[in-house]
Amino acid sequence: MKAIKLCDDIFWVGGIDWDLRNFHGYLTQRGSSYNAYLIIDEKVTLIDTVKYYLADELLERISTVIDPSGIDYVVSNHVEMDHSGSLPHIMKAAPNATIVTSPNGEKGLKAHFLGDYNYKVVKTGDTLSIGKRSLQFLLTPMVHWPDNMVSYMPEEKILFSNDAFGQHIASSEIFDDEFPLDIILEEARKYYANIVLPYSAQVQKALEAASQLDIETIAPSHGLIWRKHISEILGEYQKWSSNATEKKAVIVYDTMWHSTEKMAFAMRDAFEEKGYNTMLFNLQNNHISDIMTHFILAEYICVGSPTLNKNMMPSVASFLTYLKGLSPKSRKAFAFGSYGWGSMSVKQIEGYLEDSGFEVKGSFDSKYIPSRERLEEIKAGVKEKI
Numbered sequence: 001m002k003a004i005k006l007c008d009d010i011f012w013v014g015g016i017d018w019d020l021r022n023f024h025g026y027l028t029q030r031g032s033s034y035n036a037y038l039i040i041d042e043k044v045t046l047i048d049t050v051k052y053y054l055a056d057e058l059l060e061r062i063s064t065v066i067d068p069s070g071i072d073y074v075v076s077n078h079v080e081m082d083h084s085g086s087l088p089h090i091m092k093a094a095p096n097a098t099i100v101t102s103p104n105g106e107k108g109l110k111a112h113f114l115g116d117y118n119y120k121v122v123k124t125g126d127t128l129s130i131g132k133r134s135l136q137f138l139l140t141p142m143v144h145w146p147d148n149m150v151s152y153m154p155e156e157k158i159l160f161s162n163d164a165f166g167q168h169i170a171s172s173e174i175f176d177d178e179f180p181l182d183i184i185l186e187e188a189r190k191y192y193a194n195i196v197l198p199y200s201a202q203v204q205k206a207l208e209a210a211s212q213l214d215i216e217t218i219a220p221s222h223g224l225i226w227r228k229h230i231s232e233i234l235g236e237y238q239k240w241s242s243n244a245t246e247k248k249a250v251i252v253y254d255t256m257w258h259s260t261e262k263m264a265f266a267m268r269d270a271f272e273e274k275g276y277n278t279m280l281f282n283l284q285n286n287h288i289s290d291i292m293t294h295f296i297l298a299e300y301i302c303v304g305s306p307t308l309n310k311n312m313m314p315s316v317a318s319f320l321t322y323l324k325g326l327s328p329k330s331r332k333a334f335a336f337g338s339y340g341w342g343s344m345s346v347k348q349i350e351g352y353l354e355d356s357g358f359e360v361k362g363s364f365d366s367k368y369i370p371s372r373e374r375l376e377e378i379k380a381g382v383k384e385k386i
């Protein structure tokens with residue numbers, strides 16, 4: 001294992017999680033990485049660490065450059081354990097190091113670790129000189145935890161952005177010009193949809209602050225480092241955080257005997273005839289975190305379930321719980337579903353959609369198998385309301 005040079009005296013020393021497939025419920029088909037950065041200057045500085053089970057990998061990469069006991073500062077941009085889990089290992093190797101973090105970072109780290117560590121608490125606008133170079137700090141609370149901050153090095157024009165601009169990709173290439181851009185952007189979009197989306201207002205503020213910085217490299221803590229396509233990822237974040245929508249509808253459903261599915265198809269036909277880009281997802285075959293990726297720019301969200309034992313199907317309830325947590329803003333919705341002898345699911349879905357802040361434009365149920373006439377009614381009803 002080796003350290004990879006970003007520029008003179010600055011190295012990527014992170015851990016690659018090749019086999020990760022589940023990140024607290026988010027399906028990570030491409031694995032992930034936890035990027036840590038080592039800066040060799042008068043004060044040797046490590047920016048972030050890695051998950052606890054990759055601590056040896058982190059220490060081994062650092063050791064190819066310097067004895068880890070020589071680390072003076074460990075900047076903790078974010079408490080969450082994918083970036084701080086091996087902090088105790090680093091502090092054991094470098095007992096005289098000082099942890100540099102935000103006020104909430106100090107509280108969070110002390111709540112996680114019992115070690116009697118030296119802390120230096122920083123806030124927005126503070127600068128830490130480490131020799132020829134310096135680090136400026138910008139607190140970015142709730143992007144996506146209260147402790148989040150980013151660190152900017154003006155001398156090299158590098159923004160160490162932690163979770164922001166990250167992607168769950170395991171790769172031995174570390175730069176955005178060494179990996180297919182469409183995959184990086186797709187994974188960045190999935191990351192935004194599943195992690196950052198509820199905090200879009202805070203992202204807008206952070207983007208405004210970042211626009212004052214001269215940035216040549218964005219070094220996130222997951223996935224590829226941006227050095228060539230910075231304007232693309234900043235533009236995407238601007239778009240995703242604005243809550244703007246496009247003429248797009250996403251229809252999500254589960255089905256027992258294909259009746260709810262027939263209704264989903266009728267709704268798809270309505271949206272298509274109205275010129276909408278329409279996507280259809282059966283929850284039996286699609287993971288909720290993959291579906292969320294498509295909601296970022298969707299104007300309409302349609303959710304369907306048959307009634308099963310006086311309830312919606314568990315798969316739909318799970319999806320709606322996840323959706324409610326992420327609650328994209330300014331969306332319109334439809335609820336639909338079939339039933340045998342008691343229609344319960346549609347009302348329940350409607351309730352979830354309303355609680356998620358969506359404008360419910362209509363709902364449709366159908367007893368047993370929807371007739372051709374009922375499907376035409378649903379199609380006409382949707383077309384009338386969009």
Ligand code: FEO
Pocket residue numbers: 078080081082083144145163221222
């Ligand atoms: Fe990658 Fe919020 O941790």
